[in-house]
Amino acid sequence: MTSNSCCHPSSAFIDFLDVGGTMTISQEIANLTEDSGQDLPEENVQIGSIQGTVVGLRYYTGTVNRGEMVSLVRQPQNPYDRNAVMVANVYGSQVGHIKKELAAPMAYIMDNNLARVEGVVPYGETNKFSMPVNLTFWGKEENRDAVHNQIRRHGFKLGTEFKGSLIWCTTQTSLGRDLLGLSSKMSAIPLTVEELKNAFDKLFDDLMEDKTREMEPAEVVCTSLLPHQKQALSWMTSRENSNDLPPFWEEKSGLYFNVLTNFAVKERPEKVLGGILADDMGLGKTLTTIALIASNFHNGKPLPLEQSVRSRKFDRNPSLWVAGTGKVPSGGSGGSGARATLIVCPLSVLSNWLDQFEQHIRADVTLKVYLYYGAERIRSVKLLSEQDVVLTTYNVLSSDFGNKANSPLHKVNWLRVVLDEGHVIRNPNALQSKAVLELQSERRWILSGTPIQNSLKDLYMLMSFLKLKPFDVKEWWSRIIQRPVTMGDRVGLKNLQVLVKGITLRRTKNSKVAGRMLVQLPERRVFVQHVTLSEEEREEYEQVRKEGRKVIGRYFEEGTIMTNYADVLAILVRLRQYCCHPGLVDDPGTPSELRERLINKITLVLNSGSDEECAICLDSLRQPVITYCAHVYCRPCICEVIRSEKQARCPLCRAQIKTKELVEYPGEEMQAGAATGENWRSSSKVDALMSNLLKLRNEDPTVKSLVVSQFTRFMDLIEVPLREYGFSFTRLDGSMAQKTRAKAIQDFQDSSPGSPTIMLLSLKAGGVGINLTAASHVFMMDPAWNPAAEDQCVDRCHRLGQSRDVVITKFIVKDSVEENMVKIQKKKQELVDKAFGVKKPQDLKQARMEEIRALMEI
DNA sequence: ACCGCCGGGTGCC
DNA sequence: ACCGCCGGGTGCC
Numbered sequence: 068m069t070s071n072s073c074c075h076p077s078s079a080f081i082d083f084l085d086v087g088g089t090m091t092i093s094q095e096i097a098n099l100t101e102d103s104g105q106d107l108p109e110e111n112v113q114i115g116s117i118q119g120t121v122v123g124l125r126y127y128t129g130t131v132n133r134g135e136m137v138s139l140v141r142q143p144q145n146p147y148d149r150n151a152v153m154v155a156n157v158y159g160s161q162v163g164h165i166k167k168e169l170a171a172p173m174a175y176i177m178d179n180n181l182a183r184v185e186g187v188v189p190y191g192e193t194n195k196f197s198m199p200v201n202l203t204f205w206g207k208e209e210n211r212d213a214v215h216n217q218i219r220r221h222g223f224k225l226g227t228e229f230k231g232s233l234i235w236c237t238t239q240t241s242l243g244r245d246l247l248g249l250s251s252k253m254s255a256i257p258l259t260v261e262e263l264k265n266a267f268d269k270l271f272d273d274l275m276e277d278k279t280r281e282m283e284p285a286e287v288v289c290t291s292l293l294p295h296q297k298q299a300l301s302w303m304t305s306r307e308n309s310n311d312l313p314p315f316w317e318e319k320s321g322l323y324f325n326v327l328t329n330f331a332v333k334e335r336p337e338k339v340l341g342g343i344l345a346d347d348m349g350l351g352k353t354l355t356t357i358a359l360i361a362s363n364f365h366n367g368k369p370l371p372l373e374q375s376v377r378s379r380k381f382d383r384n385p386s387l388w389v390a391g392t393g394k395v396p397s398g399g400s401g402g403s404g405a406r407a408t409l410i411v412c413p414l415s416v417l418s419n420w421l422d423q424f425e426q427h428i429r430a431d432v433t434l435k436v437y438l439y440y441g442a443e444r445i446r447s448v449k450l451l452s453e454q455d456v457v458l459t460t461y462n463v464l465s466s467d468f469g470n471k472a473n474s475p476l477h478k479v480n481w482l483r484v485v486l487d488e489g490h491v492i493r494n495p496n497a498l499q500s501k502a503v504l505e506l507q508s509e510r511r512w513i514l515s516g517t518p519i520q521n522s523l524k525d526l527y528m529l530m531s532f533l534k535l536k537p538f539d540v541k542e543w544w545s546r547i548i549q550r551p552v553t554m555g556d557r558v559g560l561k562n563l564q565v566l567v568k569g570i571t572l573r574r575t576k577n578s579k580v581a582g583r584m585l586v587q588l589p590e591r592r593v594f595v596q597h598v599t600l601s602e603e604e605r606e607e608y609e610q611v612r613k614e615g616r617k618v619i620g621r622y623f624e625e626g627t628i629m630t631n632y633a634d635v636l637a638i639l640v641r642l643r644q645y646c647c648h649p650g651l652v653d654d655p656g657t658p659s660e661l662r663e664r665l666i667n668k669i670t671l672v673l674n675s676g677s678d679e680e681c682a683i684c685l686d687s688l689r690q691p692v693i694t695y696c697a698h699v700y701c702r703p704c705i706c707e708v709i710r711s712e713k714q715a716r717c718p719l720c721r722a723q724i725k726t727k728e729l730v731e732y733p734g735e736e737m738q739a740g741a742a743t744g745e746n747w748r749s750s751s752k753v754d755a756l757m758s759n760l761l762k763l764r765n766e767d768p769t770v771k772s773l774v775v776s777q778f779t780r781f782m783d784l785i786e787v788p789l790r791e792y793g794f795s796f797t798r799l800d801g802s803m804a805q806k807t808r809a810k811a812i813q814d815f816q817d818s819s820p821g822s823p824t825i826m827l828l829s830l831k832a833g834g835v836g837i838n839l840t841a842a843s844h845v846f847m848m849d850p851a852w853n854p855a856a857e858d859q860c861v862d863r864c865h866r867l868g869q870s871r872d873v874v875i876t877k878f879i880v881k882d883s884v885e886e887n888m889v890k891i892q893k894k895k896q897e898l899v900d901k902a903f904g905v906k907k908p909q910d911l912k913q914a915r916m917e918e919i920r921a922l923m924e925i
Numbered sequence: 926a927c928c929g930c931c932g933g934g935t936g937c938c
Numbered sequence: 939a940c941c942g943c944c945g946g947g948t949g950c951c
Contacts, residue, residue, distance in 0.1 A: 123937030142938075147938045163938090164937050167938065930948085931949105932947090933947100934944085936942095
C-alpha cells in the first residue's frame, strides 16, 4: 500500500448516485462502510522543519545539487545503528546518512508513522564529507506535539518554516536558482478551490498548439485519414522518433538538468518515446494507432508494399489470427531487435481491433497479427517476438503475470506497447497495473478517452507506465506534483500543466482544426416520455413503496441507515424494477444464515443489470464470488490478491479475507425464472416501447434502434413482444462471451435486408468503444443513476460514421422513484456546474441520506 | 602529570 | 577535514 491522502476535490462528488462510470454497487457499499480515505495517514499538515546534516558522502556515489530534493529512507537493519536514516537522491542512489544524533529521533518518528520526512539540500552540495539538508516533517495535526517532543528530547528544536518561505515553493521551473528562502512570492497565494477546478477541467484542453502538422500514413493503410487523424499520426511519429529530452529536462553545460527536482546527471535521461492519446471517443484512436504501426514500422520506415501480391489468410478460429503466412518482411530483424507492437485492451474491444486491422490494412500486405488470447494461446517468446502486432487483454496479461514463470509477454522486448482504454490501470495496487509496468519497450502509448477520472492519483499510474522520470516513483510524484497541486500551489499546477501538455494529445468532438469542427456529427435529440402506470401496476407499486418506506424509515429512526445500506439499495432496485415490469422483481424471502444473505446479495448485485465490474481487474465479473464482507470480485482476481499477501485483506474495505470464505454465485438457474413463457404479461413501459417501435417501423422499416436497460431480465421480457410482432433483433449484454458479442454487433451493423433492426443493449455492456452506428434511435428503458453512463451509451451510435440524426427517447414513470432519480440528477448536475467544493465524508453521508429520503419521499 | 599541551592519526551509519 | 575527536608523547623557564 502506498501512503496517500490527497484526492482531488472533484472525487468528492462521486457519491452513491454516481454509480455509473466506475462505481458499482459493491463499491458503493464499501465506500460507506469505510472511513472514506482508504489510504494511510493524512499528511497534508506541515509539522515543522529543521536543518540536519548528511554525513558519509565519500562512501557513496549518489550526488545532489543545490536545491535538490532528496528522500529519507530508514535502514533498521544497519549493523552500526538501527536508527540509521539513509539519504538518497532522486534517482535512488545513496548519498549518505543523516547524522546519528538526529537520526535517533527521526527513526522513532518515521517508524511510528508520526510524520513523513522530506529533505532538500539547500547548499554545500560539493562538500566532500557532509552537507546540510533541510528536513520538513509532514503529518497529521494530532501528531504535531509527539513529533516536536521527540525531537526536543534529543536536544533539537523543530522550527516552523525556513526563512519565511514555504518549503514546497522549491518546486519551481526556474532552473533552481531561486532556492529556499529566496524563492518568489508567486506561489505564496494558493489557488482557490474554484480556480483549481477550472484549471483541472482545462488540463486536457487546448493541447493542440504545435500539434497541427499532418502526416500521410504509409501506403499500406487503405483508409484515408481525416485531418485530425493525420495530425495525431504526425505527432505520435515525431514523439516516437524524437530525440528531445523528456519534459522538465534541460541540457546545461554538458549536464542534464531536471528543473523540478534540481537533479543533474551526466547520462542523458531515458527518452519517453510515447505519450497519451486522449482524444474523445469516436475520433479514431484505433485507426490512428494502426496508421502509426504501419507508418513507423521498423527502424522508422513504413511497412513496405510487397512486390508479390499474396492474399492474406485469416484464421480467427480458435485463438490464432495470423495475417499472411509468408516470411517476415526484410529489415525486421535489424536494429534493436524489437519488431512487435503489443496492444493491450479490454476484452470488449478486442474484436474491434481485429476488424480494424482487417479493414484498414491493404489486403495484399503481410502484417503478422497474433491474438494472444484464450486457453490455447501459444506461450512462446519467439513466436511473439516475430509478430508485427500482438493483441491481448488486460486479464490475460495479468493472469500470465501472476503466473510469473510463464509470462512470455513479459520476456519480449517490444517495439512499442499500446494500452487501449489505458485509464483502466489507474489503480496502482491492481494486479493488471503491476503487470503492465513490467512490460519492456522503449515506446509506450496510452489510448484513453478519459485520462483523468477523478484524481491526480490516476495520472500517477500513467506517468509510471510511461516511465517519465522522476514521476514514475510515488514519492517524487507526490512531492513535486500531487501535493503542491492539491494544496493549491500555482507553481505545482503550472508544472502539472507543462507535464501533461508535453506528452498528451487530446481533441474533443468540439475541437476545431483551422476553424472547422473536427467532426461534424448529426444532431442528437433527447425526448423524455412519461409513462403512466396502469391502475393495477400503480397498486402493486404503492404497496412495495409503502413497505420500503416503512423499512427505511425504521433505519432512519434507529440511525442505522448506513449499516443497512445494502438493504436500502435492494429496496430501491426493487422499486425501479416495478417501474419497468412487475415480473422483474424477485421474491425477497427471509434468509437468516450469512451464506444465504451473501448469495442473496451477490445475486442482487449481478441481477441489478448494471454490468458489475470487478474492483480488481475493473472488467466485467468473471466467475463472480462474494467475500464475507460482502464485496464482489472475479474469483481469479481475488484469489490472486489472497495468494500474494500474507495477511490478505479485502481491497475495498480492508477486512480480512480467505479463499475458503468466498461464496460463489449460484447461477441463473437458482432464480425464479422470469415469466417469459405462456404466462407472460406486458407492462405500461413495454407497451410504450412497442408502440414507438411499431410506429417507427411503419414510417421507415430500415431504421434501427437500440433498446437500453440496466436490467438484463427486463431485456428477456422485452424479447417476447419483439418476437410476437415479428421484429428481427440482436442482443448485447455483459454476460455474453466475446464471440457472441462480436457476432451480435456485426449482425446489427449489417445493413442488408432482413438484418436485425433492434438491439437489446444492457447499459454498460462491453464498455466504451463499441460501434453501433447502424442505430439512429435509442430507447432508454430506465434511468441510470449516472447520466454520464447514458450519454456514453448513446455515444456508441452517435459517433463517427453516423449519418442520421440520433433520436433518444427516455421512458420515465410518472410519480415514481424514477422521477425522483431524474430530479436528483439535475440538482447534482447544477451543483457540479456551480462549484466544486471539498465535501467532508460526514457531509457526503448526510447528502446520501437526504437522497434516500428524496427518493423514498420520506 | 590522577594534569595541560602538542601534534599525528583519523574520519558515516 | 583549512574541522573535531582520539589517544600517545611529553613536561620549567
